Amino acid sequence: MAPTRNHLLHIAMFPWFATGHMTPFLHLSNELAKRGHKITFLLPKKAKLQLQHLNNHPHLITFHTLTIPHVKGLPHGTETASEIPISLNHLLVIAMDKTRDQVEHTLSATNPDFVLYDNAYWVPQIAKKLGIKTICYNVVCAASLAIVLVPARNVPKDRPITVEELSQPPEGYPSSKVVLTGLEAESLMFISVPFGEDNITFYDRITSALRESDAIAIRTSREIEGNFCDYIASQFGKKVLLTGPVLPEEAEGKLEENWANWLDAFANESIVYCAFGSQINLEKDQFQELLLGFELSGLPFLVALKTPRGCESVEEALPEGFEERVKGRGVVSRGWVQQLLILKHPSVGCFVNHCGFGSMWESLMSDKQIVLVPQLGDQVLNTKLLVEELGVAVEVERGGNGWVSKESLSKAIKLVMDGDSEVGARVKKNHMEWKKTGGSPNLMNGYMDRFVQNLQDFPLHG
Incomplete structure (x- = not known):
């Protein structure tokens, strides 16, 4: 049955249990929901408490909580990836797989037109029985899918892929700039290790999720990744729908008074803000080295990083005498901060981040200078998009062992923040030009309208 052009849809959402996905x-x-469509959102109980303030349309978006079973090796009560180190994600995904019966019951009871999912590769098996269409919605860059998770990659099943193999782009890959070096490829070796029940690998899990879906969707735009999206479509032989970055038009809420007062005390575009997302836990030595880099820059700064591995608190991880030396110009947050509101503050002039896909888009849609310190393989590719393809950012140089020194961080910050810097002027000009074209609100709304129209044109229940 082909729906009418203005048909209102019921869509179920089942993301991976990580903040950067949910x-x-x-x-x-x-x-x-703003366009009138009904949403059933499946998520852990803890995640509902964390996310419900972001639900702008509670009359149309219904949170349906799942009971997350305990899996041996996980701390009791674990429900989301932000509660554990990345090294335990392979156990949390088993817990997610064990919610399959709950997910099937919910989909059967609510009978949506579509279900959007990412890591739960088994969703199409359930949905097909129920006559529900499936869309594998990816919130990572198209480049990372294109270079790693395509059939042309031919990841061997009888042995782990080698660094040398992963450093070679797959056949037909459309870029000579957004590629992996040997050291960068090492951070993606996890694709060949078990990631879920029955020893399914990460590669097989995600490629199955893509292959078995009725369509693929990606949170990106053609202005940045059109060539990668076309390549993915040709590899999987199906339609690739784009949503654009889907960021809130306005940051939610009001900036907390203590941060507003602190930021207000500085001149426009003078503060360096740093954050590495909800899952990056640095080693203590690297954490301290970064803080010393901010100190060395001589600029005011606000750092919001998670407590380093092996430490009980941020306080115990601070370099000796650090707080006294930077008092009045530097602050290290002890908890979560309102990132989008901070990035909108006129005193903030630079955003230092790990270039996770969410942070990448927040960087691009802001008017701040961008300094990147990628930690994982997909972040390396995001960084190459911004540095090599768009020329809107500077990456911090690393030593041969992957170490980021205080000198290299300070150098990168000064490059973009110095008013007389040629590099700083160039990346700012490129950034502003991109925002006028690739980041205009009308363009982004157009992506969402086309996405909805593609869903409405989809042949449903048959």
Whole structure:
């Protein structure tokens, strides 16, 4: 049955239990609900408490909580990836797989037109029985899918892929700039290790999720990744729908008074803000080295990083005498901060981040200078998009062992913040030019309208 052009849809959302996945799924839900569509959002109970303030349309977006079973090796009560180190994600994904019966019951009871999912590769098996269409919605860059998770990659099943193999782009890959070196490829070796029940690998899990879906969707735009999206479509032989970045038009809420007062005390575009997302836990030595780099820059700074591995608190990880030396110009947050509101503050002039896909888009849509310190393989590719393809950012140089020194961090910050810097002027000009074209609100709304129209044109229940 082909729906009418203005048919209102019922869409179920089932993202991976990580903040960097659930939040963009909810942003997409808000955009769909704004256009009148009904959403059933499946998530852990703890995640509902964390995300419900972002639900802008509670009359159309219904949170359906799942009971997350305990898996041996996980701390009791674990429900989301932000509660554990990345090294335990392979156990949390087993817990997610064990919710399959709950997910099937919910989909059967609510009978949506579509279900959008990412890591839960088994969703199409359930949905097909129920006559529900499936869309594998990816909130990572198209480049990372294109270079690693395509059939042309031919990841061997009888042995782990080698660094040398992963450093070679797959056949037909459309870029000579957004590629992996040997050291960068090492951070992606996890694709060949078990990631879920029955020893399914990460590679097989995600490629199955892509292959078995009725369509693929990606949180990106053609202005940045059109060539990668076309390559993915040709590899999987199916339609690739784009949503654009799907960021809130306005940051939610009001900036907390203590941060507003602190930021207000500085001149426009003078503060360096740093954050590495909800899952990056640095080693203590690297954490301290970065803080010393901010100190060395001589600029005011606000750092919001997670407590380093092996430490009980941020306080115990601070370099000796650090707080006294930077008092009045430097602050290290002890908890979560309102990132989008901080990035909108006129005193902030630079955003230092790990270039996770969410942070990448927040960087691009802001008017701040961008300094990147990628930690994982997909972040390396995001960084190459911004540095090599768009020329809107500077990456911090690393030593041969991957170490970021205080000198290299300070150098990168000064490059973009110095008013007389040629590099700083160039990346700022490129950034502003990109925002006028690739980041205009009308363009982004157009992506969402086309995405909805593609769903409405989809042949449903048959």
